[in-house]
Amino acid sequence: MTVVTTQPEVPQVERPSVQPFVPKIALIGNPNSGKTSLFNQLTGLNQKVGNFPGVTVDKKTGYSQLTPKLKAQIIDLPGTYSLYPKSLDERVIIDLLYDPASKHYPDLVIVTADASNLKRNLLLFSQLVDLRIPSVLALNMVDVAEQEGVKIDIPALHRELGVPVIPMNARKGVGIAALKIVMTQQLEPTKATFYEVPAELKPMLQQVKARFGLNNEYLALQYAHHYKSLKFLKEEDVAWFDEQLQQSDFHSITLQANETVARYTRINEMLLDVVRVEKADKDEKFSNRLDQILTHKIFGYLIFFTILFLIFQAIFAWASYPMDLIDQGIASLNSLIQENFEGPLVNLLTEGVIAGLGGVLIFVPQIAILFAFIAILEETGYMARVTFMMDKIMRKFGLNGKSVVPLISGVACAVPAVMSARTIENWKDRMITIFVTPLMSCSARIPVYTVLIALVVPEKYYLGFLNLQGLVLMSLYVIGFLAAIFSALLLKTILKARERSYFIMEFPVYKMPRWKNVGLTIVEKSKAFVFEAGKVIVAVSIILWVMASYGPGDNFEQARERALEEAQAQNLTEVQTENLIASHQLESSYAGVVGRTIEPVIRPLGYDWKIGIALLTSFAAREVFVGTISTIYSIGEEENVSTIKDKLMAEKDANGDPFFTPARGFSLMIFYLFAMQCVSTLAIVRRETKSWTWPLAQLLYMSGLAYVMAFITYQVLS
Known part of the structure; x- marks a missing residue:
């Protein structure tokens, strides 16, 4: 007889995957x-x-x-x-x-x-x-x-x-x-001890160890020193420490000083048998001789401002080529898509998403160049000297020696300037610097200044070489700098911080930069801007496009029909007809509705609903003001400053008088000088501060300041 045995089926149980240990x-x-x-x-x-x-x-x-x-x-x-x-x-x-x-x-x-x-x-x-x-x-x-x-x-x-x-x-x-x-090895804590806790503190520290389950006396001592700052402690723990330390007559500052002295005594004893010095340092002597020039009370500042000037010029000169390539690439991509596809989704993609993405990418060359220079200055050891020279001056205004770099680079663009404030260690000084940096007149304001100055300031020369328009432009930059430092002084008195600002600076010896570190810094800062700030910029660009491209009810289509009738009556060219249609549709769009809505608010500044639309659309970026003005006044080629000037000079108000008077022109310049009309900057401030509180406070403060100063300017000049 043959006996056949069968094994019972064992159900296949899916075992949970074991995650590898990552120390x-x-x-x-x-x-x-x-x-x-x-x-x-x-x-x-x-x-x-x-x-x-x-x-x-x-x-x-x-x-x-x-x-x-x-x-x-x-x-x-x-x-x-x-x-x-x-x-x-x-x-x-x-x-x-x-x-x-x-x-x-x-x-x-x-x-x-x-x-x-x-x-x-x-x-x-x-x-x-x-x-x-x-x-x-x-x-x-x-x-x-x-x-x-x-x-x-x-x-x-x-x-x-x-x-x-x-x-x-x-x-x-x-x-x-x-x-x-x-x-890779499993290391155990060393048994060496550098500091013995005072005997009179041990009874109290035993209670600390028992309450928090600690097995280390020195850690218990650190709890006693820092209990008010330790975020993982509960309120009742802080109250318990207050009571215990008062009973123990615990003087934290004195104990810290005594501990530091005791530790250095122990370290000195140990190093006697470990370290010996055979000769003087040639590099340190060379650095000291170089510091006599680079930190000189006169020549040091001249050299530093020369370096800043060169950095500023490089940001403008070197970044212009890649920025133009990015701009042309985005324009070519838009043209390619529009030539082969059509419809609302195509317009959203090209005029909203891709245009918003272009507004992100175009800043990357400036960011890369600025942080390349900052990384080189830090790697060589020169940045420590800059902090030393400028700290005494800037501290009077609530700033830090390292605040100079963000403020100066803010003249090029506030986005990389705000990011460069990362070199400031003190929280309060860093926040004040980030807050006031956008008040510096950046390059995005130049198109606005150029059009308005050409419109209301005559081209006159004094002493044969001083151009009046140039002097007005320079004065706008000076006003921006004064606004920044006095705003910092105001914020210094308002902003409270528990930490104190100490000036502890070690001068490293001068050395060649490590180019790998420079490269990593450039990549890290560029990625942070593109992936963090870029999301907000693209989103806002899409929203603004929708508001300017659609209107309530059938008003949008009716605006087109009215524009075509006017064009036929005036016998306009095809380009002029398209511009007239764009102007009428913008007026009938949601952006136009908002412009009409805010007109009573901005009328005291001398503005009408058309300027209101420009203020709204240029929130994405200040330079959008010129393009909006070009569209709303049916100008056509927005890059042609003389055409814009002629058209705006011909604009009349309700009484038939010139609309763009010097009062309105200077009021607009002052408004754009102070206003936070840059979503890119708000996005990067949000990213740097890890909070919406700071960018919103910045927006309210700068907008309020812009409104008040523009109001005063218009009323005085009227």
């Missing part, structure tokens, strides 16, 4: 210690910029492939000298490192240290060690240290610290491979 590694270090170079070497282009939860501080993250099977997330923390923060940027570090329960808490911390100035850099490292966070010391710029005659006994330093010490040159990629090997 979180934080980079931290002093400013100018090479942290950014190391971050770029580890992540390359595989990085992105977000923001830390609850604050408007950038969080740069990226991924580094350590082995074929292991990828790590790299978090680039703001530069800081210690764990006692002086700014909002530095405060995000303690929020991250003091909350072990956070999902962002790092598995490993890599501390970058300047090998040529090891004593100062080890202060921060010693604090991290006492927090018992697994750490690695990336001993950067060892080549610079050797040139300075600084010899470091790496094995001895490793024994003293109890953590891996990796000598490296992050700018050239030296030591990156060794660092990646260490990053």
Whole structure:
């Protein structure tokens, strides 16, 4: 007998996929210690910029492939000298490192240290060690240290610290491979201790440890120092700390100072057996001699303004060619689509979406050139000198030494200028700079100024070479600068911030820029503008196109018929007929309805509904004013300034008098000088501040200021 056995069917159960472990590694270090170079070497282009939860501080993250099977997330923390923060940027570090329960808490911390100035850099490292966070010391710029005659006994330093010490040159990629090997290992916190907590504080710290489940005395001490700033603590925890510290007679400032002295004492003792200096630094001597010229109280400013002038000229001259190519490319694409397709959707695509996209892309060359120069100045070490020279002057107006670059570059375009304010560490100074930068007269205002000045200012010369129209144009730029600095002074008294602005500046030695870092900066800033601000710009452009292309009921079609009848009666050419149709349809559109609606509001400024439409449509960009005026007055070729001038001069008011009087012309110039007529700038301010509060406040303030000043100008000149 044959027995056949069968196996019961086993149902196939779909197993959940196991996500690979991705360690979180934080980079931290002093400013100018090479942290950014190391971050770029580890992540390359595989990085992105977000923001830390609850604050408007950038969080740069990226991924580094350590082995074929292991990828790590790299978090680039703001530069800081210690764990006692002086700014909002530095405060995000303690929020991250003091909350072990956070999902962002790092598995490993890599501390970058300047090998040529090891004593100062080890202060921060010693604090991290006492927090018992697994750490690695990336001993950067060892080549610079050797040139300075600084010899470091790496094995001895490793024994003293109890953590891996990796000598490296992050700018050239030296030591990156060794660092990646260490990053793959499961490291334990070192047992070394740099600071012993005072005995009189230990009873109180035991209560802190028990309340928050901590097993580290130094971390408990940090809670006591920073409890008011730690966002993860509850209100009842803050109240509990207030009571406990009052009972313990806890003096935070004194304890911080004593701790710093104790740590440096310990560091000095350790470095006696680790570091020896054999010769003076030639590069530092050269930098000091160069600083005698570049930071001179007279020549230093002349050199700086010459550099700014060259940057400004480069933004105009070099960017014009790629901007023209982008403009021509967008126009050619529109023409190609319109020649082969037709219909409302085609118009929406070409005049709304693609035109809006062109308004985004055309700024990219200016952004790229500006940030290329800024990156070079920072890489060479010159930007630190600029901050030192300008800080004392600008601080009187509530600004920062680094505010000079955004303000000057705002004359070219406010969009890259606002982005360049990222170099300002202090939150309050950065916000004030971003807020007032759009008051500088940008290049988009030039078409408006050109038409209006030609219309109301006679072409006269004084002393044989001073052109009156040129003097008026220059005065508009001066008024814009004065408005910016005095608005900053006003905002300085209004804006309250818990952080104080400290001037701590280290002069790095001059060095050649790392071109890879320059390139990454250009790519990062351009991408941020295109993908963040671009979404808002395109959306608003589409909305404005719809408002100008459609009207309520059948008014739009009736406007076309009326225009055709007038054209036949006046025997107009085909081009003149099309322009007349466009003018009538614009008047009957939703934009025209809005223009009629706001006319009572703008009449005190001397404007009618036609100018109201121009004010509305030019919100997308100020230069749209000229195109709208061209359309609404049936001019035709909008680039022809003389044609626009002749037509506007012939325009009459209800009494038969010239409509564009000097009073109306100057009122319009003053309005466009102060008004926030640029959705691109609002979008980028939203992106930089991570909030709609600032761009909306900017819009209300500048619009209100524009209205009041234009009203005064019109009433006085009338």
